[in-house]
Amino acid sequence: MSGTAVLExxxxxxxxxxxxxxxxxxxxVVLCAAPLGISPYWLRVLTTVLMYVVITQGLNVxxxxxxxxxxxxxxxxxxxxxxxxxxMAAGVPFAAGxxxxxxxxxxxxxxxxWPILRLKGHYFAIATVALNLAAIQIIIQIGGIxxxxxxxxxxxxxxxxxxxxxxxxxxxxxxxxxxxxxVALLLKLPLGFALRAIRDSERAAAVMGIDTTKAKVFAWAxxxxxxxxxxxxxxxWITFIEPSSAFDPGVGVKAxxxxxxxxxxxxxxxxxxxxxxxxxxxxxxGGFLKAHQLILGLLIVVICIVAPNGIIDAGTRLAxxxxxxxxxx
Amino acid sequence: xxxxxxxxxxxxxxLYGLATVGFSMVWGVMGVINLAHTSFxxxxxxxxxxxxxxxxxxxxxxxxxxxxxxxVLGYGIQRFILNGVIRTSLLLSLVVTFGIDLVLTDATILAxxxxxxxxxxxxxxxxxxxxGTLVPxxxxxxxxxxxMLGVAFFxxxxxxxxxxxxLATALDREMSNLMGINPQKVFALTAGAGAALAGAxxxxxxxxxxxxxxxxxxxxxxxxxxxxxxxxxSVEGCxxxxxxxxxxxxxxAYFLGTSYQxxxxxxxxxxxxxxxxxxxxxxxxxxxxx
Amino acid sequence: xxxxxxxxLTIRFGGVLxxxxxxxxxxxxxxxxxxxxxxxxxxxxxxxxxxxYKLDAGHIRFEDRDVTNMASHRLSxxxxxxxxxxxxxxxHMTVRENVAVGAMYxxxxxxxxxxxxxAADEALLRTGLLAKAGFLPPHLTLSDRKRLEVARALAxxxxxxxxxxxxxxxxLTEIERTIELVRxxxxxxxxxxxxxxxxxxxxxxxxxxxxxxxxxxLTEGKPLDVVNEPAVVEAYLGSRFAKSHAGSAA
Numbered sequence: 001m002s003g004t005a006v007l008e009x010x011x012x013x014x015x016x017x018x019x020x021x022x023x024x025x026x027x028x029v030v031l032c033a034a035p036l037g038i039s040p041y042w043l044r045v046l047t048t049v050l051m052y053v054v055i056t057q058g059l060n061v062x063x064x065x066x067x068x069x070x071x072x073x074x075x076x077x078x079x080x081x082x083x084x085x086x087x088m089a090a091g092v093p094f095a096a097g098x099x100x101x102x103x104x105x106x107x108x109x110x111x112x113x114w115p116i117l118r119l120k121g122h123y124f125a126i127a128t129v130a131l132n133l134a135a136i137q138i139i140i141q142i143g144g145i146x147x148x149x150x151x152x153x154x155x156x157x158x159x160x161x162x163x164x165x166x167x168x169x170x171x172x173x174x175x176x177x178x179x180x181x182x183v184a185l186l187l188k189l190p191l192g193f194a195l196r197a198i199r200d201s202e203r204a205a206a207v208m209g210i211d212t213t214k215a216k217v218f219a220w221a222x223x224x225x226x227x228x229x230x231x232x233x234x235x236x237w238i239t240f241i242e243p244s245s246a247f248d249p250g251v252g253v254k255a256x257x258x259x260x261x262x263x264x265x266x267x268x269x270x271x272x273x274x275x276x277x278x279x280x281x282x283x284x285x286g287g288f289l290k291a292h293q294l295i296l297g298l299l300i301v302v303i304c305i306v307a308p309n310g311i312i313d314a315g316t317r318l319a320x321x322x323x324x325x326x327x328x329x
Numbered sequence: 330x331x332x333x334x335x336x337x338x339x340x341x342x343x344l345y346g347l348a349t350v351g352f353s354m355v356w357g358v359m360g361v362i363n364l365a366h367t368s369f370x371x372x373x374x375x376x377x378x379x380x381x382x383x384x385x386x387x388x389x390x391x392x393x394x395x396x397x398x399x400x401v402l403g404y405g406i407q408r409f410i411l412n413g414v415i416r417t418s419l420l421l422s423l424v425v426t427f428g429i430d431l432v433l434t435d436a437t438i439l440a441x442x443x444x445x446x447x448x449x450x451x452x453x454x455x456x457x458x459x460x461g462t463l464v465p466x467x468x469x470x471x472x473x474x475x476x477m478l479g480v481a482f483f484x485x486x487x488x489x490x491x492x493x494x495x496l497a498t499a500l501d502r503e504m505s506n507l508m509g510i511n512p513q514k515v516f517a518l519t520a521g522a523g524a525a526l527a528g529a530x531x532x533x534x535x536x537x538x539x540x541x542x543x544x545x546x547x548x549x550x551x552x553x554x555x556x557x558x559x560x561x562x563s564v565e566g567c568x569x570x571x572x573x574x575x576x577x578x579x580x581x582a583y584f585l586g587t588s589y590q591x592x593x594x595x596x597x598x599x600x601x602x603x604x605x606x607x608x609x610x611x612x613x614x615x616x617x618x619x
Numbered sequence: 620x621x622x623x624x625x626x627x628l629t630i631r632f633g634g635v636l637x638x639x640x641x642x643x644x645x646x647x648x649x650x651x652x653x654x655x656x657x658x659x660x661x662x663x664x665x666x667x668x669x670x671x672y673k674l675d676a677g678h679i680r681f682e683d684r685d686v687t688n689m690a691s692h693r694l695s696x697x698x699x700x701x702x703x704x705x706x707x708x709x710x711h712m713t714v715r716e717n718v719a720v721g722a723m724y725x726x727x728x729x730x731x732x733x734x735x736x737x738a739a740d741e742a743l744l745r746t747g748l749l750a751k752a753g754f755l756p757p758h759l760t761l762s763d764r765k766r767l768e769v770a771r772a773l774a775x776x777x778x779x780x781x782x783x784x785x786x787x788x789x790x791l792t793e794i795e796r797t798i799e800l801v802r803x804x805x806x807x808x809x810x811x812x813x814x815x816x817x818x819x820x821x822x823x824x825x826x827x828x829x830x831x832x833x834x835x836x837l838t839e840g841k842p843l844d845v846v847n848e849p850a851v852v853e854a855y856l857g858s859r860f861a862k863s864h865a866g867s868a869a
Contacts, residue, residue, distance in 0.1 A: 130598050
């Protein structure tokens, strides 16, 4: 019996659940109160962090949970930005613009998903990158209401800048909370089980009755809708968008790295990843304006070597290593 | 005019093919999608520029130096960074190479500023009459050298024992390992060779295009499409697909306008991925049906 | 009307005929065996029946409904479940969650949280895995992982269960236990098709057996009769052995 005990360790390591909930509650309170006491610069930084929480949660749905590595998922950020921007330029109010951002992004994923999600592994990854890059050209070609290569200026708000930026901050915070809640809910619903099954063994999932194509496309639509929301609000925030910045592949890649840092498929992982990477890159930008891309690149390489499964996993492994060298067996 | 565009397109396609061979081989042999590949092209161009500025060296003469420098860089990156990362997860390589690309590009900006440079060979303005059109000599030379290098690499893979080791590892890594081939070494060598070929392409392209730290971006579409069109890991596929790509691009520009070139490229890319993922020369997979 | 009717099943891989015009019936409540030497096409046949591979020719009827080339997930919902020869557990989900997926998406289609976990626990109990419900598959022994495959299929509440070499790699005790399990499953009303190499299991379990060789159906009948047929002995052991043992019991 003791021989088999070595092989069969129980799966769950006791995570201190009450502590996690408390940390989340404290964090939320701090984030809600933040605009009252911080400088406009840091408000901007925090808004960006929360925006990336939304984008990374979106990525979490298709990459972390479903296992389809959409390296170019940032395309939906751009689609959301342009959906909001173009509709507002046509006279639609901001609230409807945001709805349009979510709806159009989700619709694009629903349509494109059928052919593209049939691709596996690497093929899917670079097909999404191609999509991301192609979108830039497509917008330039469409021109018209999208402004084409010239870019698109969104109608300015009638609000004063200070309260406007605070409002946008709270909007992004709401987005971050809702997107995290969606991921948490998804993991509890049958669809979440189906997606995780697809990630682990798509063949087995199919013979067990899961319509894998439908599930994947639906997941991508959810992912796209979240990402599109972030893009739509972002467009209104910076008031001027152009193809190469709205569809900057770096957005999707950054989110991917945040997902790696935080741990794929976890509920709070994207939150951790977004905070860590964005704050670190802001500090680096502030300190090394000239070489910040270089430092960011180095950071990425180091993270991939040292903590490919997330910093929590790396931390646990480090702790175990330390314990095995310094403590009793 | 159409003849001019066609010939130019095909010749340019030869260069694109050379630029892609390394990327395709690296993907085929170890499954790594190296997003830093286009920086190798860019750095090859800078080596040539540097030797041209400082020593007045002709681009074709400096090409071997660019290749050697890139070989060392590619080998080093694979040996010390990527070999470790691959063991964790293949898809992580996408992220790591993205980071490496950032580092290389930014380092070049810091060293050389983002100013655009040019390499003007003494024969830059010479043209040769061919097929009823006037072809710039530099284009002819670039395409010719690309084809030569491509064929040389193809022969190397099939005749040299090292080349055969690379092919064997691509076909069946486990079996090759069991037969005494060290995969880590093969990976590093393949990466080195791939980078060297990219560097060569960069050298050659410095005769045709302006040199800047972000020049790699203009190769991205070509590299993706040619890799998939030719079949991942196939040198002959890259060469043929390269010419095809150049041709399609030239015709797209001629008939639809230059702004449509990239869209045509991406449309072709997605079409191949969805309709015939193994490309022209890749192996089809039997058994699994949708 | 048989539960499963197969006619002229044919699949080609490039130039090779993996299975060639195979036809057979499986009656409800039977345990039907598919045997044959390596490479005979047994797993290909199973993949064809469970719609993992598309048929190049032939048709299949399940419960008097044409299911030829139906999508796998739809076939599963009709009541067909299968295990894989090389086990395919969901490695990042617990044993209980693995089985719950079957209850959610199989023929059972339970969508309430309580319902599907209860059904999962029931299947785990029947396969003897309840104590390990919280484990992750990589931490299980091969024998337990094979049971997990079966539990997942059971949770789907299938009418027809396809077992792909479920005895492979098990020791004698484990084989005995699995034979018992299959008997219990069949006794509960589930028709079973068993692909097997382990003759002991085939002889113990199957009401009828079909022999494949080189993608073709060689013969069909009661297991004891079939294994003694000269053509079958020749297929497994070669013509010299068959000639020298012609007529004697296996």
